[in-house]
Amino acid sequence: MGAITYTYVWLGYCQRFKVQSIHFCMETDRKNRTVWTDQGLRALEALGHNALKAQPLAHALGVSRGSFYWHFEDLSDFHSALLVRWRERMFDQIVQDVTRPGHNPIRRLLERVLSEPSRLEIAVRSWALVNSQAAQMVEDVDKRRVDFIKDLLCKAGCPPELAVTRAQLFNWAYLGFALSNRRLDPETRNNIVEDLMRFGNKK
Numbered sequence: 001m002g003a004i005t006y007t008y009v010w011l012g013y014c015q016r017f018k019v020q021s022i023h024f025c026m027e028t029d030r031k032n033r034t035v036w037t038d039q040g041l042r043a044l045e046a047l048g049h050n051a052l053k054a055q056p057l058a059h060a061l062g063v064s065r066g067s068f069y070w071h072f073e074d075l076s077d078f079h080s081a082l083l084v085r086w087r088e089r090m091f092d093q094i095v096q097d098v099t100r101p102g103h104n105p106i107r108r109l110l111e112r113v114l115s116e117p118s119r120l121e122i123a124v125r126s127w128a129l130v131n132s133q134a135a136q137m138v139e140d141v142d143k144r145r146v147d148f149i150k151d152l153l154c155k156a157g158c159p160p161e162l163a164v165t166r167a168q169l170f171n172w173a174y175l176g177f178a179l180s181n182r183r184l185d186p187e188t189r190n191n192i193v194e195d196l197m198r199f200g201n202k203k
Helices: 003-016 022-030 033-047 054-061 067-070 074-097 105-113 119-128 130-154 160-180 186-201
Strands: none
Touching: 022 130, 022 186, 033 054, 033 067, 033 074, 033 186, 054 067, 074 105, 074 119, 074 160, 105 130, 105 160, 105 186, 119 130, 119 160
8 A cells, every 4th residue: 555545544544533634644653754664673672673563663652554554655665764763862962962061072973982882783683684684784883983982083083094993993882782682881981991092002
């Protein structure tokens, strides 16, 4: 069922149940695209990429399968939106957080990403092994992360020729931690953060 067909179904629903404002009814439904992608990320994290199908996701949200096709042209379109949502959560929101005034952004970044392992990171990277869309997004996010860390190191006084290598090593350190699926006790985490800070600041 395409988006146009679903529009008529939804209009019929609004008319049948005497919804006073059909426009409000449709706008309320439209703005829930993020709800689908967030549910998709939860399913991906808990069950893996094979769970990314319209029917089980619709069941989890308590809506009809037709609602999926109101928001997405097909499964590939949903996958694209899901991966963009992952990038927003795992890169854009982190950048916004660590660059707030009053923080050392490098320290804040390390403390945040080493606070707990990310099962979602594991799930997306496992998916990337078998899905070209996911692989492309993982590559893009890795590049964004390395470029962001490099810029932070340069602003902190690290020579540009060293910042590139160190940024890559910082990203690998995070990935190793995330993929280990192992929590760090506060003392160990603080020691690692301090060691990485010294490494990053070394001229």
